[in-house]
Amino acid sequence: MGTIKIGLGQFFCLTVLFELGTALVVNLGMESGRDAWLSILVGCVAGLIVFTGYAYLYRKHPDMPFTAYTRQLLGKYIGTPVAILYIILYINLAARDLRDGSTMLAMATMHNTPLFILSTLMLLSGAYVLHKGVEVLSRTSVVFALVVMLIGLFGTIMLVLSGSINLHRLLPVLENGLQPVLVSVAHQNYMFPFGEMVCFTMLMPYLSSVKKGPWVIAAGILFSAILLSFTMALNISVLGEDIVERSPLPLMPTISKISISDFIQRVDIFVVMVLIIGVFFKMAVFFAAALVGISELFHMPFRRMLYPCALIILFTSMLDARSFTEHLDEGGGLLYLVYPFFMLVVPAVLVVMAAVRAHFSAPRPG
């Protein structure tokens, strides 16, 4: 890989924005009812365990992206198809994310704007940023991580001031025991959004410090999990479990409850901004992962595949499903059947291979 290095702080912010992505605004983990905030935290722990595997692979191959050490560990003939599958996965994830984002946007404010236009605009912006390089993306994330935090802080303070928060709505904790929480984790939360960290295996070679890098990313995951959990708790304590469960974007009605003497009202547009920022960075990271994969696998300039790849993402996202419901249903299927293969099975195999190889090739002490 190249000599491009990205600072730890920037990687932290990129991780946080990536994790928050769409997850911040959707009703994450609502399978466990009003304990969704708990299931996010548990999911985060599961995600961290999965990430340990990625980090292990990274430590073993600090200069290679995932697609490169796949080939090294599995051999050329198995490794290359697997690497190509991963590139397709990243393109698919980027496309799905784009679809998520543009549909949510259409639901929230832009009722009449064609989905295609919304997606195109978002994708073009992403392509522009990636055209400037991965480093620019990560630096930009610093600024917008700050923006998202500020919006969050503003929203929380305003909700407290307008007296909409009722913590009673979070009670009782664990009404039905731990089981629903664990079920929700097993169904969704370990994978979304934390399992999606698999695409960071493509970007981790850019980390400026092999030693601290994975820790920083793990801290980013934890931090974003706390934020997500907090947001979910906020949603439930403002709207109540039932409304949150039925809203695809619960953060919007939550924030729209802000009303300070009829002057500050309906600030849900800030949620839309958070949504746009999150979707943008998530999509851009997937996009970047796919591009890095392509350029590494085919020894092609990074930028040459930028626009073709953008077109593929755009059309994948448009042709993905006819309706949002279909899209979500499809997503659920992928989440059960396909993603675990990529996010758990293959990395696990690789970890074992790497460990075995390290065991045999390492000089025996004494």
Added chain:
Amino acid sequence: MNNMKLMNKISVFPALLLALLPLLLLTGCWDNVELNRRAIVSGVAIDRGPTEAEKYRLSFQVIVAEEISGENARGISPVAMYTGTGRTMFEALADASRQTARFLSLGHVRVLVVSEELAREGIKDILDVLERESDTRLTSLIFIAKGQPAHELMSTMTVFSKIPVNDLVEKLETTSKQFGYNFRMEVDDVIRGVQLTGGGPIINGVFTSGSREGADTNDNLKSISPKNILRISGLAAFKDDKMKGWLDGDAALGTVLLHNKIKEFPVVIKDKEGGYLSFNVYQSQVTLKAAVTDPEHPVIIVKIRQQAAIKESANSLDLTSPEVLEGLSEQLTGETIKQIKAAIASAREFKSDYLGFGQVLQRTHPRGWKQVKDHWEDIFAACEVQFDADAVIRHTDMRSNSFQINK
């Protein structure tokens, strides 16, 4: 070399963008609606139509902005009302839209008034569109029109605001802050209330007093005493989504106290000698707890903490004596307990746990709640309520004893 470089940079990305830009500009601005193409709706009245095809009769109070703050006002009414009917709320909205020149914009709906007739029939069908539609706001206030068609409340000229709905909102704010037992009831509160197991929401009542004749014109305001006044009064008690009856007086006040929504209210007690004393309770904190030994027989503990000031004491009580004040505060708590008991009594009468006792049980004892959830109504009707009340008379305002004490 510079030129070549320039060309190269232009050619890749900006060229693409530039090619797209006119495309975007030409195809137009999809969601762009100019302000003067909008008809801002300030309030909606929902009535029950006579037939199934006209099940909902929606009356939209639309703001005529130019009459309110424009320079070339024509002297016409500051709001206009459009009415549409339909089988669903949305159809009714579409019907009303066809009558207006502009887009009916629901983003600023501050008040929804539902007629009592519809409320008694059930409100759950009308709530769906209110939470689904992204334009409407969850912070809109809901009222029940007490014994009259809801649209009449949208067509009454008011004194203090050119927009009648604003007058209503301001009245509610005033009563909820002082001397009243109504409080802000917003759309999502109602939705949560409807889903309360064995209970329902409570919604503010509103009605017009006086003659309806000319209420919707400026004639209404021409005399010093307006002919027709919008008044907020009473609470509509619901069981599930159906209205069961009205709460007034002590029962209403007690209900609001149990919901902890009241900030300041007057209390009048009668002292031993038969004179009256007025208090202003300026802080009142009611917390509910459930003591569960047997889920079938839960005990609800109502803990009341109040702070009050004496506002009127036209008698010869020695207010400088702590003992006297102690006695008065006991009477005060007695009064509060009386109100809450009245509230519980009416709730049992309506067989509706809108007081949230079930929720308390669920919070404190989720397992027990699961056992009794299905027949909670029966338990609610019989469960024991204990009181733990404490009131403090913080001060006696600007005088200690009344001058009557020196007689």
Added chain:
Amino acid sequence: MKSWSNKHKQATAAAPANQPAEGGAPYLSDNFARNLDSMQSELGGSPDLKVRRIQIGGERRIEAAAIHLSGLADTVAVNEFVIGSLLGNTEDLFPDDTDDMVTARASDQAAQETSHGDGAASGTAAPAEASINATAESAANSAAKSAPMFTAEPGTGRSPLPQLILNRALEIGDAVLQEEWKDIMLAVLSGDTVILLEGYRTAIICETRGGEQRSVSEPSSQLVVRGPKDGFVESVATNISLIRRRIKSPKLRLEYMKIGTETQTHVALMYMKGIAGEDLIREVRERLRKITLDEVLESGFIEELIQDKTFTPFPTIYNSERPDVAAGNLLEGRVVIIVDGTPFVLILPAVFTQFFQSAEDYSQRFDIAIMMRVIRYVSFLVLILGPSVYLALTTYHYEMIPTTLLINLLSQRENVPFPAFVEVLLMETAFEILREAGVRMPRVIGQTVSVVGALILGTAVVEAGIITPIMVIVVALTGIASFAIPAYNMAIAGRLIRFAFLIMASMFGFYGITLGLIVLVAHMNSLRTFGIPYLSPFVPLSVKGQKDTILRLPLWLMGPRKSPQQMRAELPEYMQLTTGYDEQLSPLILKNNTAARQQAEGEQHETDE
């Protein structure tokens, strides 16, 4: 510069040294009349070329001529010190007669010559001017070249006359011998006086630059309430003296270049040795050297050619009219480029935050300075987002506007014929026209323009019901916000971006604005100014760097000053690297060797095309 010296070399190679002087011949001929003729003919017989023919020496009279351009040269210096000393001091110059007095004077002059620039007696400008010649590379080179030639002067067997005159007769602070035609012509065109002697192929160039100049006065562009009131002028020498007077340190270094094949403009490069990074200085020097241009009339010409090449509205080089700003930046390790003929000096590298600093921040209390800075950043935001947010709010997200305000806006809009977007565009354009007119107008009429524009046009437009009053407020607010930014070029950048945001907002509301912001920040992140990320010290975040950005900590907290270069040196290696923007391959990051990069780029493009 480069091309000029190339030509010069070619010429030297082509024509042997002792050819008779024709128009473009490289050296003087020994024919005195012919020299005079060709000089006059080369300037096209220009009437302001003054040739004063005199005869010098006692018994053996020699024809001589003092040539200068009137107006460019200091008349007093020419008359008294050049012609005067030629006529007065050459009587006994001929080698036969030796005089004690003359030797004494000569040694005196020699002393003066070695310590040029220190002569305090002859006014403020003169010593600095002298230092120009002393340090100017060309002069030094030619002096070095010419030195052996004089000793080898054929046929005389004694010290040549020009050398003698230079050593013993001329009462002028700075004079050198010169025999290359180009240099002589350049000297005349720069305002020096050239003395030609009959029978000698060597001319004496006397430093007599002068003539009329604007005196140091208060800068017109960057005003402060409190702070020094002097500003740079058009003379590079005066400007250097203004800086030197503020930094009396031997570390302050000065380099000269002449840029512009036709204009031959003096460009001075100043930096603090040891504070400014060596690589930065090398880079700047390299970029300056690469400039091939006919004319350099303003520092903008230089700025455009040495900035990091990226399409951007943002300035990456700071310019200032204030010597205190230049001095302050020098001390912070930046490089200052002074161009003759303009009071605006270039300061580089310049990051984003620098354009929001004003000299006054350091004169005021720190808390007040912080407030002023915050206001500047806020006004920049208002400038780029003000109208677009208004547009997005009214045409897309009307639910956010408080109801009462909405009613107000609605009633205002009731009879306006244009859509809001057109309305904003009209007003913004009108405002830009007004501003442009106001700037170009003579100061007396400028007042009228602002009165007519702001008051009459504004009220008329509202009264006629063409534009809503709130729009006038919004546009006026953005206009005022643009003036709150201390750096004019940053304000222009903001104004340009504002229009882009307007279009985005009109089509997509807040969606467009948010995406626009992301792209804008990404764009700014991709910018570099001489290797330093444009948004530093925010991104990449440096806590130490925050001391003087939005915050302006009290001086005692700022601690020992660190230059950006020093800070850069302390940064881990990866942070010193560029975006790899110009690299065609995957985002490899190159070492910030821009010169090499530019070269590589050129090659790449050639292969591309």
